[in-house]
Amino acid sequence: MNKSYVQAREKGIAVIGIRGLPANYGGLETCAEELTRRWVAAGYDVRVYCRSNRYADKPAELDGVHLVYTPSLNTKSLDTLSHTFFSILHLIFTGSRYRYVHLYNTGNSIFLPLLKLFRKKVILSGDGIEWRREKWGMLAKLVHRIGEKFAVWMADRIVVDNLEVERYYTEKYGVRTSLIAYGANDIEVDEARSAALMEKHHLTAGQYFLFVGRLAPEKGVHNLITAYEALRTDYPLVIIGDDPAGGDYRDQLFARASEKIRFLGFVYDKDYEQLLVNARMYVSASELEGTSPSLVSAMGAGVCSLVNGIDENIATVHGAAYTYKRHDTMALIDLWQRLIDTPSDIEAMRKAGRRCVEQHYRWDAIAEQYLEVLEQVSTGDAEHEPA
Numbered sequence: 117m118n119k120s121y122v123q124a125r126e127k128g129i130a131v132i133g134i135r136g137l138p139a140n141y142g143g144l145e146t147c148a149e150e151l152t153r154r155w156v157a158a159g160y161d162v163r164v165y166c167r168s169n170r171y172a173d174k175p176a177e178l179d180g181v182h183l184v185y186t187p188s189l190n191t192k193s194l195d196t197l198s199h200t201f202f203s204i205l206h207l208i209f210t211g212s213r214y215r216y217v218h219l220y221n222t223g224n225s226i227f228l229p230l231l232k233l234f235r236k237k238v239i240l241s242g243d244g245i246e247w248r249r250e251k252w253g254m255l256a257k258l259v260h261r262i263g264e265k266f267a268v269w270m271a272d273r274i275v276v277d278n279l280e281v282e283r284y285y286t287e288k289y290g291v292r293t294s295l296i297a298y299g300a301n302d303i304e305v306d307e308a309r310s311a312a313l314m315e316k317h318h319l320t321a322g323q324y325f326l327f328v329g330r331l332a333p334e335k336g337v338h339n340l341i342t343a344y345e346a347l348r349t350d351y352p353l354v355i356i357g358d359d360p361a362g363g364d365y366r367d368q369l370f371a372r373a374s375e376k377i378r379f380l381g382f383v384y385d386k387d388y389e390q391l392l393v394n395a396r397m398y399v400s401a402s403e404l405e406g407t408s409p410s411l412v413s414a415m416g417a418g419v420c421s422l423v424n425g426i427d428e429n430i431a432t433v434h435g436a437a438y439t440y441k442r443h444d445t446m447a448l449i450d451l452w453q454r455l456i457d458t459p460s461d462i463e464a465m466r467k468a469g470r471r472c473v474e475q476h477y478r479w480d481a482i483a484e485q486y487l488e489v490l491e492q493v494s495t496g497d498a499e500h501e502p503a
Contacts, residue, residue: 127159127160128161128162128211128214128215129152129155129160129161129162129163129214130162130165130207130217131148131152131162131163131165131218132165132200132204132207132218132219132220132224133196133200133220133224134164135167135170136164136165136183136185137149137152137164137166137178137181137183138178139384140170140382143408143409144220144221147241147298147299147409148220149178150299150301150479150482150483151218151479151482152164153178153179153180154479154484155483156179156180156181157180158487160487161213161214162180162182163184164181164183164184165199165203165206165207167185167188167195167199168186169187169188169190186199186202186206187199192361193255193256196224197223197224200219200221200224201227204227207236208230215235215236215237216238216239216490217231217236217237217239218239219231219239219240219241221241222240222260222263222267223259223260224263225240225264225266225267225270226266228240228267228271229266232270237272237493237494238271238272239271239273239486240267240271240273240275241274241277242264242267242274268289268291272493273293273489273493274291274293275295275296276293276294276406277297277298277406277407278297278406278407279295279431280427280431282295294489296486296489297407297432297477297482298406298407298408298412298477299412299479300409300412300413300415300417300478300479301413301479302416303389303392303393304393305390305394306390309387309390310390310393310394314394317380319352319354319394321394322395322396324351324352324353324354324394324396325352325354325395325399326354326356326391326392326397326398326399326414326419327353327354327355327356327357327398327399328355328357328388328413328414329357329400329402329408329410330357330359330362331355331357331359331365331369332359332362332365333365334402334404335357335401335402335403336400336403336424337355337369337401338365338369340353340399340401340448341353341369341372342445343401343448343449344376344377344399344452347449347452347456348456349453351456352376352377353377353378353399354378354380354391354395355378355379355380356381356383357381357382358381358382389413389417392413392414392417392419393417393419395419396420396462397419397420397421397422398421398422398423399421399423400422401424401445401448402423402424402426402429403424404426404428405432407428408428408432411423411429411432411433412432412473415469415470415472415477416469416470416477418470419469420437420438420455420465420466420469421438421465421469422438422440422451423438423439424440424442424443425439425440425441426443433469433472434472434475434476435468435472436465436468436469437465437469438451438455438465440452
């Protein structure tokens, strides 16, 4: 990535709204990590704001990205918003050279008036349509709805990661957004690490099903387990992910754990990649997504994927994964069992998934698309216009 998109004096980008780097929670953090190190390689000065309570070690840099640690109010409802507020204050008083802000999460858009008051150019990246998520209470949903409207009114550009989300903003607000997908890296089998992980978790490579995601109601893990329990198979279902604030729902899921239904909690980096690449299939009953990071990663790893046939997933997979009738658990059971009984169908889709990721979801291309948006914002071409 060697093209210079803006003048050198305008090459400061601040990233706000994630938990921090290195990525240790989910898809937004992984996205930020993959993008920011590429922006640094392209000659940009990048600062990322991290939640101080999430990191025992607090390095000043990661891959050339400047890391700043700011506090938050460590409650489910205020953690994100308070951290964003404190980070914006820090940026205002210490970050004059950071003209551009890459802000994550529509709820954080309620602070756009403050950023615009200090003449920051803001690119807002959402994660699906947040107010629809069942994990949020009424107040949190209201904040996301208000933030969504602030984003439409005041962000210099809204970036969406899925065609269906783009249609939502066009049809509801009549605004132009930038469609930039989530990315995936090549994942190959590391024989030594794989062997150690298979032994640790009592698994056999190619002989388990895998789900990756938060244990939140909209992820449909309860339906996934129900479907799995109806199958004729000896292969276990492995679930990577957690939600420490998940309350009764999380407890109810854990109560269904068994020798065949394994909850591994959070797993990151190389261990996560090897558990993914060795899975027989990636399966998800999630009912609400943008572009699912774990789905794209599974396809890139050459793992056959079977997912809920919601519009967002259909737009994501480009025909390179199996989708079952939307929200229909019986349809999931039937298709899952057919794939178990027909290994050749799994193999064909495994190859199709890799090709799809190569064509649509490479991080280098995605990082460059963001810089193209930055150029448009810099020249004033990206102010909201009718779609």
